[in-house]
Amino acid sequence: xxxxxxxxxxxxxxxxxxxxxxxxxxxxxxxxxxxxxxxxxxxxxxxxxxxxxxxxxxxxxxxxxxxxxxxxxxxxxxxxxxxxxxxxxxxxxxxxxxxxxxxxxxxxxxxxxxxxxxxxxxxxxxxxxxxxxxxxxxxxxxxxxxxxxxxxxxxxxxxxxxxxxxxxxxxxxxxxxxxxxxxxxxxxxxxxxxxxxxxxxxxxxxxxxxxxxxxxxxxxxxxxxxxxxxxxxxxxxxxxxxxxxxxxxxxxxxxxxxxxxxxxxxxxxxxxxxxxxxxxxxxxxxxxxxxxxxxxxxxxxxxxxxxxxxxxxxxxxxxxxxxxxxxxxxxxxxxxxxxxxxxxxxxxxxxxxxxxxxxxxxxxxxxxxxxxxxxxxxxxxxx
Amino acid sequence: xxxxxxxxxxxxxxxxxxxxxxxxxxxxxxxxxxxxxxxxxxxxxxxxxxxxxxxxxxxxxxxxxxxxxxxxxxxxxxxxxxxxxxxxxxxxxxxxxxxxxxxxxxxxxxxxxxxxxxxxxxxxxxxxxxxxxxxxxxxxxxxxxxxxxxxxxxxxxxxxxxxxxxxxxxxxxxxxxxxxxxxxxxxxxxxxxxxxxxxxxxxxxxxxxxxxxxxxxxxxxxxxxxxxxxxxxxxxxxxxxxxxxxxxxxxxxxxxxxxxxxxxxxxxxxxxxxxxxxxxxxxxxxxxxxxxxxxxxxxxxxxxxxxxxxxxxxxxxxxxxxxxxxxxxxxxxxxxxxxxxxxxxxxxxxxxxxxxxxxxxxxxxxxxxxxxxxxxxxxxxxxxxxxxxxxxxxxxxxxxxxxxxxxxxxxxxxxxxxxxxxxxxx
Numbered sequence: 057x058x059x060x061x062x063x064x065x066x067x068x069x070x071x072x073x074x075x076x077x078x079x080x081x082x083x084x085x086x087x088x089x090x091x092x093x094x095x096x097x098x099x100x101x102x103x104x105x106x107x108x109x110x111x112x113x114x115x116x117x118x119x120x121x122x123x124x125x126x127x128x129x130x131x132x133x134x135x136x137x138x139x140x141x142x143x144x145x146x147x148x149x150x151x152x153x154x155x156x157x158x159x160x161x162x163x164x165x166x167x168x169x170x171x172x173x174x175x176x177x178x179x180x181x182x183x184x185x186x187x188x189x190x191x192x193x194x195x196x197x198x199x200x201x202x203x204x205x206x207x208x209x210x211x212x213x214x215x216x217x218x219x220x221x222x223x224x225x226x227x228x229x230x231x232x233x234x235x236x237x238x239x240x241x242x243x244x245x246x247x248x249x250x251x252x253x254x255x256x257x258x259x260x261x262x263x264x265x266x267x268x269x270x271x272x273x274x275x276x277x278x279x280x281x282x283x284x285x286x287x288x289x290x291x292x293x294x295x296x297x298x299x300x301x302x303x304x305x306x307x308x309x310x311x312x313x314x315x316x317x318x319x320x321x322x323x324x325x326x327x328x329x330x331x332x333x334x335x336x337x338x339x340x341x342x343x344x345x346x347x348x349x350x351x352x353x354x355x356x357x358x359x360x361x362x363x364x365x366x367x368x369x370x371x372x373x374x375x376x377x378x379x380x381x382x383x384x385x386x387x388x389x390x391x392x393x394x395x396x397x398x399x400x401x402x403x404x405x406x407x408x409x410x411x412x413x414x415x416x417x418x419x420x421x422x423x424x425x426x427x428x429x430x431x432x433x434x435x436x437x438x439x
Numbered sequence: 440x441x442x443x444x445x446x447x448x449x450x451x452x453x454x455x456x457x458x459x460x461x462x463x464x465x466x467x468x469x470x471x472x473x474x475x476x477x478x479x480x481x482x483x484x485x486x487x488x489x490x491x492x493x494x495x496x497x498x499x500x501x502x503x504x505x506x507x508x509x510x511x512x513x514x515x516x517x518x519x520x521x522x523x524x525x526x527x528x529x530x531x532x533x534x535x536x537x538x539x540x541x542x543x544x545x546x547x548x549x550x551x552x553x554x555x556x557x558x559x560x561x562x563x564x565x566x567x568x569x570x571x572x573x574x575x576x577x578x579x580x581x582x583x584x585x586x587x588x589x590x591x592x593x594x595x596x597x598x599x600x601x602x603x604x605x606x607x608x609x610x611x612x613x614x615x616x617x618x619x620x621x622x623x624x625x626x627x628x629x630x631x632x633x634x635x636x637x638x639x640x641x642x643x644x645x646x647x648x649x650x651x652x653x654x655x656x657x658x659x660x661x662x663x664x665x666x667x668x669x670x671x672x673x674x675x676x677x678x679x680x681x682x683x684x685x686x687x688x689x690x691x692x693x694x695x696x697x698x699x700x701x702x703x704x705x706x707x708x709x710x711x712x713x714x715x716x717x718x719x720x721x722x723x724x725x726x727x728x729x730x731x732x733x734x735x736x737x738x739x740x741x742x743x744x745x746x747x748x749x750x751x752x753x754x755x756x757x758x759x760x761x762x763x764x765x766x767x768x769x770x771x772x773x774x775x776x777x778x779x780x781x782x783x784x785x786x787x788x789x790x791x792x793x794x795x796x797x798x799x800x801x802x803x804x805x806x807x808x809x810x811x812x813x814x815x816x817x818x819x820x821x822x823x824x825x826x827x828x829x830x831x832x833x834x835x836x837x838x839x840x841x842x843x844x845x846x847x848x849x850x851x852x853x854x855x856x857x858x859x860x861x862x863x864x865x
Contacts, residue, residue, distance in 0.1 A: 074766065081759045088752050095745075106737060109730035110475065115640065163492045172498070174490055189725040212488035241480055241724040246489040267493065299586040299640045304474035311471055312738065315819045319457065319742075322811060323749045326453040330756035333446045337763035385748060393741045 060358065064365045075366070078338050079374040082412055085331035086378025087385065090408045092320040094386035097401035099316045102394040103309060104275025108156055109188045112269035113301040114283065116141065116149070117294045140264035141293050143252075148289045149270070154282045157186030157271035162255050162264065166248070167224040170213035174247040175203075175223060177255025186271045190244070193217070194236030200254050202235045206245040210237055223248075225258050268293075274305060328411065332419035339419070347432040367416045375412040379405055440792075443842075444800050446760035450753040451804020451838040452811060457749055458833060459812030459826035461742035465735045467820045469672050472735070473524050477583050477668035478705075478728040479712065481506060481719040486665070494642025495542045499533050501625075505663035506719055508547075508651065514669070515554050515576065517711040518561040522672040522703055525582030528664030530654045531646070534622040541608065542646040543622055545654020547579035550596045561711075564697035580648075583670040587643065591616045591635035599653040602631035605644035609636050620647075622657060629657050667719070669712065674703045675732045675739070705732070754841045761793065761845025769853050776858040786850055793846035794839055801838025805831055 068075060118139040143160060150158050162177040180196055194217040197203055205215050215221060215234050223230045232254070238244055256262050272282045279302055287295045349359060383400055390398035401407075460467075483504040490497045508528040515523060531544040554574045559567045579596070580587060594601045604614055614620065618633045631653070637643050655663055676684060679702050683691070688699055688706060700707050705723055713721045723729075775785050809826060816824030 077759055077763055077766070081756060081763075084752055084756050084759070088749070091748065099741075106734055107730070109733060111726055111730075165490060165492075165497055171488070172490060173488060174492060174497070187726075189729040191725065209488060240726060241722040241728075242726055243489070243491055243494065246491070296640045299588065299638070300476055300584070302640070303586045304472070304476075307474050308468075308471055308734075311468075311819050315460075315815075318815050318819065319460070319745060319749075322453060322456055322815075323745075323752075326449045326749075326753055327756060329449045330446050330753060330760055333442045333449075334756070334760045334763045337442050337760065337767055341763075341767045389741065389744050389748075393737050393744065 060361055060365070063362055064369075067362065067366060068369060074338055074341070075370055078335055078370045079377075081331045081334040082371055082374025082416065083378035083381065085327045085415060086375045086408045086412045087382040088323055088327040088378075089411050090379040090382025090404055091385040091389075092323055092382075093404045093407055094383055094398055094401050095389060096313075096316045096320045097404070098390065098398045100309060100313050101275045102390065102396055103312045104273055104305075105396070106394065107305050107308065108186075108271050108273065110301055110305070111187055111189070112157070112159070112271050113274070113279070113298050113305060114270035114272055114286070115296050115298055116268035116270060116286065116290060117296065118266065119292055119294050140261060140266050141268065141290070143263045143265055145290055145293070146265070146268060149268075149286055152272075152282060152285050152289070154273050154277040155270060155286075156273050157182060157269075159183045159186050159269045160252060160265035161267045161269065162252060162259070162261065163266055164225055164255060164259055166258070168213055168221050170215075170221075173209055173213060175225075175255060175258075176247050176249050177252040177258075178249060179252055180249070186269065189240060191239050192236040193239065194234075197235055197249070197251055200251060201230070201232045202250070203232045203254075204236045204238045204249040205234045206247045206249075207237050207239045208245040209248055210234070212246075223258065228258050228260070230254070230258055274302075275309065279306075324411075328415050332415050335416060335419035350432040368413075371409075371413050371416045375409050378412070379408045382408070440764065440796070443761055443764040444796050446757050447796055447800025447838050447842055448804045448807065450757040450841065451801045451834050452807035453753050453804075454750050454837055455805045455808025455830055455834045456811040456815065457742075457746040457808075458830045459809060459824060460815060461739075461746045462827050462830070463825045464742045465674050465678065465739045466672070466825065467816065467822065468738050469674065469731070469735055470524075470822060471820060472731045473583075473670050473672065474585055475727050475731065476586070477526075477670045478673065478724050478731060479669040479671055479709065479721060480724050481667040481669060481712065481716055481721045483665065484718055484720045486720070493645065495645045496531055496533060499531070503663075503665060505530070505660075505665055506667055506716070507662050508664045508667070509662060510716060511667060512552050512554055513715040514712060515552075515574075516558055516560050516570075517708075517715050518563070518701060519671075519703055519708050519711055520560070522708060524670040524672060525578040526667055526669040527579050527583055528651060528667045530651060530658075530660075530664050532624060532654060532658060534624040534657065536612070536620050536622055536647075539612065541612070541622070543602075543649060543654060543657070544646050545649050545651040547651055548593050548596055548648075549577055549581040550579045551575055551577055564700050583668060584639075586639060588638040589635040590638065591633075593635055594648065594650055596650050599629075599650055599656065600631060601634045601649070603635040603637050603648040604633050605646050605648075606636050606638045607644035608646065609633070622647075624657055625659070627657050627659060629653060667716075668724075671708050671712075672703070673705045673708060673728065673732065675736045676704050676706075677736055677739070678702065679704055750837070754837070757841045758845030761796075761842055762849045765789065765846050765849040765853065769856075770862055772850070772853045773856075773858040773860070773862040776854065777862065782851075782854045785854060786847075789846050789850045790843060793842040797839030797842030798835065800842065801835040804838060805834045808834065 118141050146158060146160060159179050159182045164175050165172055166175040192204060217234055217236055220231055220233045223232055256264060272279060279297060283295050283297060387398050390396055483506050486504050487500050511526055511528065514526060527547050529544055529546045531542055533540050534543045554570060556570055556573050558570045560570050562568045589603060594603050614633055616633055616636060620631050622629050622631065631649060680698055683695055683699050688696060691699060705728060709721055772785055812826050813824045
């Protein structure tokens, strides 16, 4: 056994150049495998998180939604939403696995000196996270009497940041101050926004909300499972899926996963082929050596053992280095592209080593076996 | 040597495939992201403040400034007309049905529009060309809102007696498919038969939808829309020429402005839509457009990094293969040296071989890679790949460079050694 080890170490020492090329090829191949496996394993999660930038994909409504009434003749100060959801019920909803954002709203039609306007009470802190596209010129309301004005509402009611306005609802009156302007290009531009308690006090509905927008990560759990869980937690409410966002998200996630998987496959095959080609070339070069060793009396088992030993050494060394390099690359890409840390894939290391070994054995040992079966005189001559 | 050519071909096909995909990834992904719906909204300039909760109006003023939907065909004449995927005008009003107030919206579902022969098409910043033939295209809700699910049938755009009811509204009003409803407003009446129920999970489920002329008729109007949603293919601002990024278009020189105008970015497309719709206030719907542009930037960056790394890795791998290939022929080099060849001559032989290998492998690799890129695009995306022509010269150049570099170093190294040792095979 020690004789075999001596031969192995001598062989490795005397063929440094050739084996370094082999090890380099192995390292490159392993780096590619490792990098791609680690990256594609996490891509779904990262992309799913990115797509939450579109906002809510679920909505929770009170079960008995009354008809919205409004015409020229009706006093718009009347109570609009007879049914509401108690805010306390939402605590358990926030803890559902996969829910990353939950914004309760309470809408009213309020009267101002400049005319009627929609006033929305909402959890402003939660909105800042879920509604990533909300751009505020000025400040977000912090105190109870501070409001945001959508830019069209501000234009229609002649408001600038710093202005005060009087809001009337039924018999209630409240003086508020505009601290910021909101521009979204959507319905928000025509509305006023205040903290939830402000509007709840105005309408005499403490602790109640009319609508809840929910953002759920579909890369963590299927959307249907989260809807079911939310519905069980809120039997008095109706949990619905916003198909506009849910469907598009599912399509995009699938396509990105497929794209990365196919690209990874392409790179892996190309890498494996090139590495195999390199190892094959090296192996062919050594056929004369094999012939010499056979002529000197080495038996096939000893030779096979020697070559296996070399392959394992080269494969292990190159493979480990390559795996770490690939992992580092995947982490760097993850940080650069998604600003998140990639968790190493569970089967990253075994996968890399397996592929590396497979390629090494397939590419290197086939010509070796050929050489071993041929008459040594012929290989020595160089045929 | 065959192995060397195969190695170069493999590397080149990978390079061509990845370049082919990553150069147009934002365009391809951008088209998929249109599934999220319209990213631009046009409203009447100096319009009234909208009083809507959850997309449903609470009150609608009697007299409103409206947009003219007949002008919308001009959106297909702007410079970026091929990026306008679709658009739909809406006219929403409150009507009485059985004493209850209901929101009724007229729109285009799948309208066939004709751009007439002779229409002025913008072909450059300062150039127009008249359209040589009539072109037709379909546009409407079915184009820009693919998530609508309709139980029953869609309303035909020329059918003024059919309606689609939102599922939630239908349930509240106990309407079934086939029911007749009578809508009344401002002294006018119209009958509609419910031919479909709309499921979306969103605000559409609280409204009744009819063909646009039907809604206009109820208001005694011959034309008019209170908003137009537009779905446009937009590239992120990072695609703008670097020296123009961050510049205010109003402060650009005429040449800079012309380049900016002809870039497929949101700012330029908005400007062109505003030119085509002078009475409108046109703005991006940030919820859709901001997430879209950020996402495209990230995917573009991911693909670029993957491509660079894969190219780098495979270049090194191919160079390694070339090195091994030269090492295999060290005896040859020794022989040539023993016969009196100098470094330059041996170098010329090997390098020209390498150049040929690079060229042949590069060309074969390009053909293979092109097929791979197209196949991949067809599998992943709805549309085929749009591989830019520049990929061919890049692939060939890279292949030759890698083949040359991979050969040059081991040849030089071998030349330094004693020819006797080379001939012996050490």
